[in-house]
Amino acid sequence: MAPPSDASGHTPGGVQSVHRALDLLEVVAGRGGTLAIGEIAALAEIPLPTAHRLLRTLVDRGYMRQAPDRRYTLGFRLVPLGASAGSMVGAGTERVLGGVVDALGETANLAMLDGDRVAYVAQAPGRHAMRMFTEVGRRVHPHCTAVGKAVLSASSEADVRALLARTGLPRHTASTITDVEVFLAQLDEVRARGYALDEGEQEVGVRCVAVRLPGSASRMGISISGPAPRMTDDLLAEAVPVLRSAAEDLAAAIG
Numbered sequence: 564m565a566p567p568s569d570a571s572g573h574t575p576g577g578v579q580s581v582h583r584a585l586d587l588l589e590v591v592a593g594r595g596g597t598l599a600i601g602e603i604a605a606l607a608e609i610p611l612p613t614a615h616r617l618l619r620t621l622v623d624r625g626y627m628r629q630a631p632d633r634r635y636t637l638g639f640r641l642v643p644l645g646a647s648a649g650s651m652v653g654a655g656t657e658r659v660l661g662g663v664v665d666a667l668g669e670t671a672n673l674a675m676l677d678g679d680r681v682a683y684v685a686q687a688p689g690r691h692a693m694r695m696f697t698e699v700g701r702r703v704h705p706h707c708t709a710v711g712k713a714v715l716s717a718s719s720e721a722d723v724r725a726l727l728a729r730t731g732l733p734r735h736t737a738s739t740i741t742d743v744e745v746f747l748a749q750l751d752e753v754r755a756r757g758y759a760l761d762e763g764e765q766e767v768g769v770r771c772v773a774v775r776l777p778g779s780a781s782r783m784g785i786s787i788s789g790p791a792p793r794m795t796d797d798l799l800a801e802a803v804p805v806l807r808s809a810a811e812d813l814a815a816a817i818g
Contacts, residue, residue, distance in 0.1 A: 583607070583613065584620070586607040586608075587617055587621065589607075590607045591603060591636060592637060597632075597634040597636040599635075600614060618635055622635075625639060626640050655817075656813060656817065659812045667798065668689055669794070669798075673685040675783040676782040679726050680704065680705065685699060691793070706730075706739075706740060707764040708786075709773035710771070710773040710786040711759075712759035712760075712773070713786070714775055714782045714784045723746075727743055736764060736765070738762055739764045757807070763791060769790065769791065771789075772786060772802050773786030773787075774807050778814060
């Protein structure tokens with residue numbers, strides 16, 4: 564079972580300064596540009612003097628850069644780390660996800676339960692000009708995503724209740740499930756039919772379908788997502804066997 568985390572996704576007993584430094588990196592990465600120190604501190608909910616000390620350290624180590632206008636952006640030392648992390652997924656994963664896109668046209672994602680969040684670890688972009696941009700590395704609540712429901716379907720009711728007690732069920736859209744009993748009943752449906760759906764619960768107008776990797780000790784799942792008008796019931800029916808086959812291939816590729 565994954566270690567518990569607090570409402571922010573941090574594991575109790577961790578080093579606060581490390582949590583905060585990583586929060587700063589994630590804030591800047593999430594905004595995809597350069598940010599002023601005040602913006603970074605506010606978004607990460609970190610006191611300005613603390614943010615200044617942490618950013619200075621990250622700049623010194625090359626994980627953050629400071630532009631001439633004193634705004635901050637990600638540093639180049641992160642590039643080889645990202646490449647190394649990406650190589651751990653392996654060419655076999657890229658091939659399998661690419662095959663899903665070839666068959667269905669929509670963006671394919673591989674994700675895993677990471678603490679109390681779902682983290683996206685690999686992706687193959689869809690063929691359409693308008694597609695979903697859930698970036699690799701993003702961590703989201705599992706209760707409002709198809710892949711989160713798929714991986715949680717392998718957990719006992721007691722473990723799911725404990726996770727939801729730590730994280731809550733925050734509302735992201737009008738369709739987000741925010742009642743524990745309703746969510747548990749939906750997990751029963753996921754177990755019975757072998758796949759999970761996100762009906763605009765994470766993002767308005769986005770529909771997703773996911774299955775869990777068989778026998779995956781790391782609690783992983785594969786999904787496709789796209790705009791609801793394209794993600795028709797017919798496409799979902801076509802997608803489920805494709806995803807199940809891909810999940811078996813991924814389980815073998817990842818080992």
